[in-house]
Amino acid sequence: MSSIGSRSVGAEEKRERLLDVAEAVFCRLGHSRTTIAELAAAAGVSRPTVYAYFPSKEDVFRALADRVRDEFLRLQERVDTSSPARTADEAVRAFFAAYTRHHGMLVVIAHQALVDPAMRELRDEIVARPERRNARFLERLVADGRAAPAVPPADVSRAVTGMVARAAELAVDHPEQADRLGGELVALYLRMAGIDDDRG
């Protein structure tokens, strides 16, 4: 019926769809209440079918977490670098959008990180890596005299991650405010970093 895909669709695609479904379920139910039965039902298949695509529940979760991380890693690749303010604008907005989109998973990942060192690392790749990258970006700007942050770049960088995370929480419940929130985040960032706003 409403199974996860017709026969003609490749297995890889079905796996991907299963992950989509799984993300929704994990975000709705959290890690422990997400059962294979629930995943299967949400995907319109039977329990054993889930095992045709993933060896275990934990593997579903790991694959999901990996996918989220990969999306975050990809974010950093395409950013307009025509001016510091533009770079900041795009980077912050993109990070904010991704954070909002995957807010639930990030909460679950943080929870699992309490228990699983692998999740701790994965979370680090999502959160701390962009921070380090951003810190280096600021340091370069400072060296060029184009930024004058109030506190060390690393702290600005960390602060912005936190700000984005918190704003994302709000954006999840009030998507209509997402745009405005993005704007405020950028504004705050520019001010914290002491970057001249030369956008448009």
Add this chain to the structure above:
Amino acid sequence: MSSIGSRSVGAEEKRERLLDVAEAVFCRLGHSRTTIAELAAAAGVSRPTVYAYFPSKEDVFRALADRVRDEFLRLQERVDTSSPARTADEAVRAFFAAYTRHHGMLVVIAHQALVDPAMRELRDEIVARPERRNARFLERLVADGRAAPAVPPADVSRAVTGMVARAAELAVDHPEQADRLGGELVALYLRMAGIDDDRG
């Protein structure tokens, strides 16, 4: 049942000790992996004894969450108000300290909030209430011409919550940096809020 005599006091104390133990266990194992057996073992009692103090595992968790929230609520009561900068300094540092101290529980609470509306509310009391209070504080300062935030006070306020949360994560792993981090948080906040630093 038992009067407020020594017996009762002992019971209240034991309950409190049980909660201390429980907080440690919940932070180490997360919500689902925390079993009554583990709580009992960590407290050096048998499983049924836990039920003498709490009706269910969920009640242990709720009591714990309540305790954390209460501590956050109490934070706001004693703040030096001799100057805006001093107020900000104390409030931010206190919030940051509490956030660091209860970081694990806050992660678990966030996770449970995905599932349990009551936890959503509780989390709101911990995070959003101080934000609103802070926003009002800023608005008053703005009205008095003593603050000139870069973005609306509500956004500054939300931003600082996020910053603190992220800094707390770091402070958990590197307690030796807690002081410095607290200072940076205050500095950033003052700058974001456009408050003159008239401290010492």
Add this chain to the structure above:
Amino acid sequence: MSSIGSRSVGAEEKRERLLDVAEAVFCRLGHSRTTIAELAAAAGVSRPTVYAYFPSKEDVFRALADRVRDEFLRLQERVDTSSPARTADEAVRAFFAAYTRHHGMLVVIAHQALVDPAMRELRDEIVARPERRNARFLERLVADGRAAPAVPPADVSRAVTGMVARAAELAVDHPEQADRLGGELVALYLRMAGIDDDRG
């Protein structure tokens, strides 16, 4: 369906090959751990293909057991009867060789006999029938004055079955001793049966 033409012959051959593979797998993994998946993998085919040749896993096992039994039944047909000692020699060695060759299957069959009356019967055909036949053989020899067993022929007969079984166990792990063991078995049998060794 398919005539006895080449197709059918191919099918029969494949079935036989499948049984060969299955014997190896059942002996390696025992009855319960042998899965259709394992059989299919060992045969280099997909799971459903196994079902093209056998209606069920139990049928694979039954066919296998039947094949083993048939081999044992055939043993008794060609035995040199030129002298009692020669008869004994050939019969014991042949039985011992077959027992060694199919030791694993015989263990599995014994195990299944605990549960399945049909396997009990089959095992009886493999083990008890030769015993009865042997007992009659001895009785005839006794009547002719050519044997003087220490105990009733039926007991001698049963004893030799047991001896062979135990020797086979050893021969499985130490094939190089098979010949010597065969010799000892014959010697013991002759002595137990009180048959003059007029061989060679």
Add this chain to the structure above:
Amino acid sequence: MSSIGSRSVGAEEKRERLLDVAEAVFCRLGHSRTTIAELAAAAGVSRPTVYAYFPSKEDVFRALADRVRDEFLRLQERVDTSSPARTADEAVRAFFAAYTRHHGMLVVIAHQALVDPAMRELRDEIVARPERRNARFLERLVADGRAAPAVPPADVSRAVTGMVARAAELAVDHPEQADRLGGELVALYLRMAGIDDDRG
């Protein structure tokens, strides 16, 4: 109701009773068809109760197998040694009785030995150790001129194990013949070993 024991009984005793029940079930159903549910039902308890005494189904089986082995090991301790024939008589009969009593378990152990090296060792302790002991016993007799086996002592010894095993199979179905079978086994053994029958 008909649970495995009243509260007053020690846990050790209950464990022992559970093992008694388990032996019956394993012998009736074989290894794989024996489920925890069946064990629990046979013992008159619920499934989780079984886990209060054993960590897993495999542990139940191992404990059972250990118990059987221990009983076999104890057999060898008390044997009348007033004369070779008496020693042989007692040893063979005792081994035969134990083999009959635990026939089912020995079949299951043999089956598991296909898969589990630990079971292979355990089986060796049950079967091969008495053989080696017996072989040494015969060697001593030979040295003293009190035995003249038809084949090397080790082979006699192995043969008798096999004979006993096969006789036990029969005795399981026909307990009324056990005594007679025991006698025949002893007679055969004495003859094979070339021991003078000086028993009363």
Add this chain to the structure above:
DNA sequence: AATGAATGAGGGTTCATTCAT
């Protein structure tokens, strides 16, 4: 107040088997 003992409910996982292609 405290606990040893027991269990109902439920979740993860496996596997023989079927079916559409």
Add this chain to the structure above:
DNA sequence: TATGAATGAACCCTCATTCAT
């Protein structure tokens, strides 16, 4: 004929919870 895909039925095991002592 052969198979990729899917599933019903079980089974092992865990855990929150209860109860008699």
